[in-house]
Amino acid sequence: MAAAKIAPSMLSSDFANLASEAERMLRLGADWLHMDIMDGHFVPNLTIGAPVIQSLRKHTNAYLDCHLMVTNPSDYVEPLGKAGASGFTFHVEVTRDNWRELIQDIKAKGMRPGVSLRPGTPVEEVFPLVEAENPVELVLVMTVEPGFGGQKFMPEMMDKVRTLRKKYPSLDIEVDGGLGPSTIDVAASAGANCIVAGSSIFGAADPGEVISVLRKSVESSRDKN
Numbered sequence: 001m002a003a004a005k006i007a008p009s010m011l012s013s014d015f016a017n018l019a020s021e022a023e024r025m026l027r028l029g030a031d032w033l034h035m036d037i038m039d040g041h042f043v044p045n046l047t048i049g050a051p052v053i054q055s056l057r058k059h060t061n062a063y064l065d066c067h068l069m070v071t072n073p074s075d076y077v078e079p080l081g082k083a084g085a086s087g088f089t090f091h092v093e094v095t096r097d098n099w100r101e102l103i104q105d106i107k108a109k110g111m112r113p114g115v116s117l118r119p120g121t122p123v124e125e126v127f128p129l130v131e132a133e134n135p136v137e138l139v140l141v142m143t144v145e146p147g148f149g150g151q152k153f154m155p156e157m158m159d160k161v162r163t164l165r166k167k168y169p170s171l172d173i174e175v176d177g178g179l180g181p182s183t184i185d186v187a188a189s190a191g192a193n194c195i196v197a198g199s200s201i202f203g204a205a206d207p208g209e210v211i212s213v214l215r216k217s218v219e220s221s222r223d224k225n
Contacts, residue, residue, distance in 0.1 A: 002172050002193045004218035006211050007032035007065050009176070009198030011047060012150075018052070019059035025201075028208035029215070032065040034176070034196045035085075039070040042094060043147030050079035057084030065089070065196075067116060067176065069146045074102055081109025089114030089140050089174075092125050103134050114138030114174070119145060123160040130168055137172060138194065139164055143187070144177030150199045153178025158190040165191025181213045188221035 008030050013021035022033055035053060040046035053064060063086040068076055073090035080088060088111040095102055099115070106113040115129050115136045129136045141160045144151035154177070164173050175192040180200025187195065195214050204210045 002170055004215050004222070005031040005172070005174075005194040006214050006218075007034040007174070007194060007196045008201045008207075008211070009034045009036060009196050011036045012198030012202040018056055022056060022060050022062060025207070025211075026060070026062055029211045030062075032063040032087075032194070033060070034198075035064055035066045037066055037068045037070060037076070037080075038147065039072075042071045042091065043069045045147045050076070050083040050085075053080060053085050054083035063087065065174075065194075066111075067114075067140060067196075070094075074098065074105065077102070077105045077109055077111075081106075081111055085111055087112045087114055087138065089116050089138060091116050091118070091146075092129065093118060093121055096125075099129055100132065100134070103129070103132070103136060107134070112137050114140055114172075116140035116142060116146075116176075117160070118142050119154055119157055123163050126164075127167070130164075130171060138174055139171060140174040140176055140194075140196075141192070142177055143175050143179065146177075151178055153180075153183040153186075155183075155186055158186055161187065161190040161192050179214070181210060184214050184217040185221075188217040189224075191221075191225075193218055193222065 008025045038047040065087040066085045174194035176196035179197040
């Protein structure tokens, strides 16, 4: 199975001190930094875009795992590529007609393509993107409705993760929404290896301990399988 990657969700960080928050997370053992890009249209919230990614990139070499909750992801490929984004995960719901071209463009700009699906979207919708000649390299299963932090984890989404892991043993499978020490074991045992966690890390008295707990759960589940 794919390696454990713990990705603190920077949406829960102190945005006024983004560079130092990023450095702190990496020092505490984070593998990736998860960046939520929302357009106020695909989801009601409005967050950050390429200028913030570009500013942060000047202060870190970290893998910037960008999740685009936007209606027109193709508009963001060039600016995010220039800004220094590492991963570019788009939503399957808005790319049913152009995902092949989008994957190609993302790779051409030096980023790693991923696809995400909302809780109401059947997991079968992402199969063609994983099995394509030029495939996505990550599937993000949303375990809350995208758009806001601090929501409750939806355990019923683990069926999607189990299906994906069984079908694609080496795929990076990411989960995002309500992940923390109390929910990680369910997600890890289902087969998730990339863990996005916001409030459970940033709101903890000891964020480094939370990162460690998340990692250990993924690694012990992987060793069992």
